[in-house]
Amino acid sequence: MDITIKELEHRYQMKTPFERLALYDVNASIQEGSYVAVIGHTGSGKSTLLQHLNGLLKPTKGSIALGDTVLQANKKQKDLKSLRKKVGIVFQFPEHQLFEETILKDICFGPMNFGVPQQKAEAKAKEMLKLVGLPESLLSRSPFELSGGQMRRVAIAGVLAMEPEVLVLDEPTAGLDPRGRKEIMDMFYELHQKANLTTILVTHSMEDAAHYADQMIVMHKGTVKATGTPRELFANRTDMSSFGLDLPETIKFQQTVEEELGITFPRPLLTMDEMAEALTALYQEDTTS
Amino acid sequence: MAGKQLSTKTVVAIGIGAAVFVILGRFVSIPTGIPNTQIETSYAFLALMAVLFGPVAGALIGFIGHLIKDATTFGPWWSWIIVSGVVGLLIGFISNRLKVEEGDFGWKKITLFNAVQAGAQALGWFVIAPVLDIVIYAEPANKVFVQGIVAGISNIITVGVLGTIIIAAYAKTRSKSGSLSKETS
Amino acid sequence: MGKTLIDVKDIVFRYHKDAEKPALDQVSLHVNQNEWLAIVGHNGSGKSTLARVLNGLILPDAGTVKVGEIELKEESVWDIRKKVGMVFQNPDNQFVGSTVRDDVAFGLENNGVERELMIERVDWAVKQVNMQEFLDQEPHHLSGGQKQRVAIAGVLAASPDIMILDEATSMLDPIGREEVLETVRLLKEQGTVTVISITHDLDEAAKADRVIVMNGGKKFAEGTPEEVFELDEQLVQIGLDLPFSYRLSKQLKQQGVPLANAHLTQEGLVKELWTLRSKN
Amino acid sequence: MMDSMIIGKYVPGTSFVHRLDPRTKLLSIFFFVFIVFFANNYITYGLLGIFTLLVVMVSQVPLYFILKGMKPILWIVLFTFILHIFMTKDGALLFHFGFLNIYEEGLKQGIFISLRFVYLIMMTTLLTLTTTPIEVTDGMEKLLHPFRKIKLPVHELALMMSISLRFIPTLLEETDKIMKAQMARGVDFTSGPLKDRMKAIVPLLVPLFVSAFKRAEELATAMEARGYRGGEGRTKYRQLVWGMKDTFTLLLFILLTALLVLLRN
């Protein structure tokens, strides 16, 4: 399912004294099967943009086309439910959406709302629980007895069980410890590849953006300022900081090295492997010359 | 409440409970399909809080919550605010009998809860509210009694259905380890 | 290092009397005056529990805690809390006052400080965190980082000896995080407070004076960042990570770049790279 | 944000009314509720009307703002009016149509009672429009202070109110988030049979309660960590200052009362 966003605008509380322009003139296209990172300073409109992808918010101008479904300003959309099944959203702190008596019921809740029969939903729930790294023995337990990190996983499983074609992630790892963070991000990546999902990740971690995404959308003050591959975008360091954005550790390190040693590397170094390789090459060059 | 000091936790729970009451009262209602008629969720919440935290908290959440709710719309309507407090108070008296914190809300408890909530609300809306309306605002008697009976019946039904559902749902989340029932310091 | 401010000996704590595993198990540690002590460890390793004990929010089942000359007991709890301030994780759930001003004053009101002095302290504390322009703002108009700075001001106003940050930056965006850390760093450098920072950010821990590693309710390691990160794979095994520069140094060494040691900071690593280059 | 709608009732300003001590305003409203009942003829109702409009003018709050705020209660006023018109059967018959009879007294009573409502509501609305919720809370705490003697937990009541006001915006935002998260999981809050809609509210309410309780617990902990242990021995940062204008206002109310008593039948 390709996604095309055209001249999208969103105003909160239209026609009240509290009206607020949160998005304007947003244009972007996301290809089926790609992994897109949306980055931007707090309040730049990332969450607002995401909520348009399954019709939780409606454009006040412009349009979004998701496959055959087109969401347009001033037009009532009828079949939002089928869209919501196809576009799954993992919100920030998704554990806040848990409410059922047992973990099994909570994971089945989404699929069953979309008409999946109970037995099938339960089978899916078991599968998903395993996928997020929790033992099946937990299924009959109350989700409220779990640790924060485990609750997060259950909530994620609840979204994955709906088998969406597009997976939207709004800072899914905030507040987790380093291992938990890596495990969950790796899990999403694996799923992305295996199930051929379109994945859209909002993150404040430039490392994650650089590491997982093949496309990036940079938001600033309510609109898209740049799009491109991480390598293209991080090549332009000054632009990124003018949007109030951090750089990945490797790029920051690259910058210090370049300044201190008075050299320039031919391209942005996005991973530690690339960095180490470049530095080793530099060292070997020095010793042999 | 006289004599016994309120713990920090109770004070905070009442404050936040009142905030939730205001939000539910103003923004979260269930449309019935009949124009201009909605099912209020706030009294179901009040019942839950009263059942969890007892009469003092129930009374104060009802009173403060309703007061703020009115004050942020058109100004306080004291007679009904007082009734909200009374309803919270009366339902709170069965808190110890129900022990929802322990995670069980079976048929026997449901029956008791509904008998008490219906009684408390009948007294509140059918009697206290109209009488106070007459005393404070000198309103005509037949009008306020009609008003009270309409409000009372709809609230009794709402709390009966929705209150029972959410208390049961909440009890299930507490099935084992209830940390709120424990008081620190 | 200055004198010892906190002395903890063999504390044990269980949330439920019948819990098989205690949340804190025979933990001993000390905190020196004006240092920055980082506490790291996986989710549920007991960091917050430890912080709560240090502030007297819970009393240990066994063992002793001494803050300055005061030993933690039921009766001394309030005196301890005057000495040890806490900043919690969620910016919203610790903002008590209706405005910045009121919130900073809250702790002083509790301690019965006179109004004249209170006004002075509030103004001073708010300046320390650079929030003086927001004195009359309500919390929902502040960003997460700003709220946390207000929380810090609230702690400072009561002039404690020690400030505990329990993942105070983990719900913030990178810029908010930097704002808050920079504020605390400055305060520590001025000698205003001693800092205990509980964090998942290993790069932040690498900049501390000392690091304590918690694992499953026990103290796993303690020492300078250099000493602690020596543990290397052992840390990874208990769910932690290693700082960026450290991992890079290691990889470079493996690939044959003759670095003398593994660096914890980017500056250190670059410096050595520079020396290596100039030698050739 | 949604929150501005709810707490944003307050219209910032520096008018005489804005600058009054909240205690004065609270006392005045309290007075007003009583003295409204002294009015019983056209002159006294007229006097109250002029007084109310005068106060509105002095407050510099646009009249339409107050009228807009009164909209939700307008139908109650109308209802009362109609009820009185048809129920009172004294005086001359003014209008007759089928079974509808409107008498002079009925019309008079209808007008009077409706006016009384309107005055009351205008004054209370004016209070919330010119006073921040914090000031109201402060004022109440101070006014109730003497009742501490009879063990009324005055400080606690004020604290509860201010915590409540403080958390309304936060919890409102939270409600919105939970609602959206559940909608993304296929919940439909607004259509389907009533039974389904009742059930649909559970996935919203349970997480909201869980979160509210968690906040309560964390806030209580944070307060205790900052040395909170009840009202005993506490000092106060906020102070209310009673000025000449406050005394003047109260005197004005006494004058108004005297006039009403003189002019009523």
Ligand SMILES: Nc1ncnc2c1ncn2[C@@H]1O[C@H](COP(=O)(O)OP(=O)(O)OP(=O)(O)O)[C@@H](O)[C@H]1O
């Ligand atoms: N419900 C709402 N009502 C009114 N304004 C809103 C609402 N939600 C967000 N906004 C405003 O819209 C703008 C964009 O907010 P949004 O939440 O999309 O930002 P974000 O990029 O997701 O930020 P963060 O990184 O903090 O999550 C902000 O200025 C915000 O204050």
Ligand SMILES: Nc1ncnc2c1ncn2[C@@H]1O[C@H](COP(=O)(O)OP(=O)(O)OP(=O)(O)O)[C@@H](O)[C@H]1O
């Ligand atoms: N209020 C509580 N009641 C019961 N058990 C608790 C409570 N708080 C914490 N625990 C348990 O105590 C242990 C230590 O928890 P603690 O909160 O101290 O961990 P932490 O290191 O701070 O973790 P995190 O990184 O997630 O904040 C955990 O097993 C946790 O489940």
Ligand SMILES: [Mg+2]
């Ligand atoms: Mg966001």
Ligand SMILES: [Mg+2]
């Ligand atoms: Mg913790």
